[in-house]
Amino acid sequence: MAGKPVRPVNAIDQTRRMLSLVTYLKERPGARVEDVARAFGISEDELVSDLDVLPMCGTSFRGGDLLDIDTDGERIWWHNPAALAAEAAEPLRLAADEATALLVAARAVSTLPGLRESDRQALLRATAKVETAAGEAAGASSRLSVTFESEGGVFADVDRAIAERRRLWIRYYSPARDEVTEREIDPIRLVSVGHTYVEAWCRRSEARRTFRLDRVAEIRILEEPSAPPEIELRDLSEALVQPAAEDPEVVVEVGPGGRWVGEYYPHDSADELPDGGLRITLRTPDPASLRRLALRLGRDGRIVSPAELADSARQAAREALAAYDGIEVERTARVAEGGAHGPQAVHAVPDGPGDGPG
């Protein structure tokens, strides 16, 4: 399975795990290390480190009633289960944070459009039971909520293709190029991080690609079997799109109104500017794809380098303005009051292709 889940080593988590562990082990003499680790969602090493601590624990170290638990690396033996009174070994109620973490996550997953109906029903049933068992501790869980977004129909098709190991044909929109291309992909997994993505082996580029489901314009499940090469799955705690070290560098300077760029684009550095803006350095395999960004920023920012990118944005803006020639009277006058640049810019189109409407 995929990247390692976040699992910090801290005393709180370890204590809560050990408390559940003693309850669990008391019922299961000779439990297998492998099985217990799986049941607890931890590595065998983590389990063994818990088993190192448990023999130091008891209801009084002076009373000689320390838990006599040991393992030969394969099985776990508890030689004096009576050392722990039944009271101390009962399953513990859920803490508020535990109930919140589990319930919020369960509700979020159940909102995933395209989730198989039987799975959604199971999740809803489980959520209701946990709410009941958590009692008051479930109260605070309403103060957190998460919505996953995805295109239900596309999701269902991708999900089915993965289950049946079949290839997919998609028409996919690439915002960088503003174009829709057809490709065949071998889907590997569905990932929801805010938006939902399918990670797949793209047969057109013969490379691993991540496709956002809301950009899939059309989808068909093909008869051909899916045969993605064995590839190592990435750790999802990292951003989904990671620029490579050899990608060309782009420098953007934004004013206060363009600071959002720092929130949306993974970048190498973002330095504060005296006017409250940022100087952002980022890398992309295809700087031309940032022309959209340059256009969107308008007066809130500009491309510092590469110069070709800045030029192409200026050029695109001039071409676009040419189309408003003649249909734009009222505003031209208004902008002229604002400063010297306005109206002149409209006409300063040296080599526009002149293919605008009208």
Add this chain to the structure above:
Amino acid sequence: MAIAKAERLMNLALCLLGTRRPLSKRELRDSIEAYVEAFGPGNGATGSDDSFNRMFERDKDDLRELGLVIETVESLDGEIGYMARRDSNRLPPITLDAEEAAALGLAAKVWQQARLAGAASGALQKLRAAGLPEDVDPYGSHGALEPRIPVHEAAFEPLMLACRDRRPVAFEYRKATAAHPEQRHVEPWALECWRGHWYLAGWDRDRGAERVFRLSRITGKVRSRGGRYTAPVPDVVTVRETVAGWAGEIADRSARIRLRAGAGYPLRAKATSVRELGGGWDELEIPYGHGLDAWLVEFGPDVVVLEPAELRADVVDRLRAVAKG
């Protein structure tokens, strides 16, 4: 080497859970090796009492975070004792079938935030100890589905705790278009994650109104403020509608544009009508909400706004700013 904290907490928990009568602080101190090692025995006390007391209080707080209900009982001769009663700490009976167990197994893995990831695993482990079925591979049929809740914002954890405990907070907040952050005093109600970003809804004491904050725009530390909430907390807090409005998802008007044939797929996907004009152009009717001007400019010469005039003027303004570069 000092005895590890987990070992100390575990011993304290077992002592409190195992006892049938309240245990005094001194008894606990004498029963737990970590305390004896660090502070010596409880009688014939030296100056280490204060540090023991502080550690003992912290340890009790930590166990309470884990869900342990610890009672403080005063005996007839005035001595304070502690115990974790069986009835108040027992998980009520819960029976989950294999499918439900698998579904919870998937849900427990979605947090990418350390505290909640730990808490979700802890919840599952408690349920496991209570007999949650485990023979199925966790979500085996769905090994290919991996929902993740991202949490990159440093403000998340303090705000989550403040929402949970209903504690007022103060933080520096930089509005989307402001050059400098500004101090805000907020009674936090709820956190919501939408499209991978976290938002806080609450009562803004300075504005005297409900406000939604984007966590990534909180700069510096979130500080707790004393006192109670001054405004009533609504039964239903709607963060998403507000944010969707910011994102231009709520459109009350419509706009007419020309779009080059083959270009602008997402505009076509949103269009309420598309008409071929010939000459390589189409005419579209699209919803007009906040931020549409900035979006349209992205398409450069492939889009021409026809109406309304206000939108056309905004787009032309933006294009001019880029053209003069």
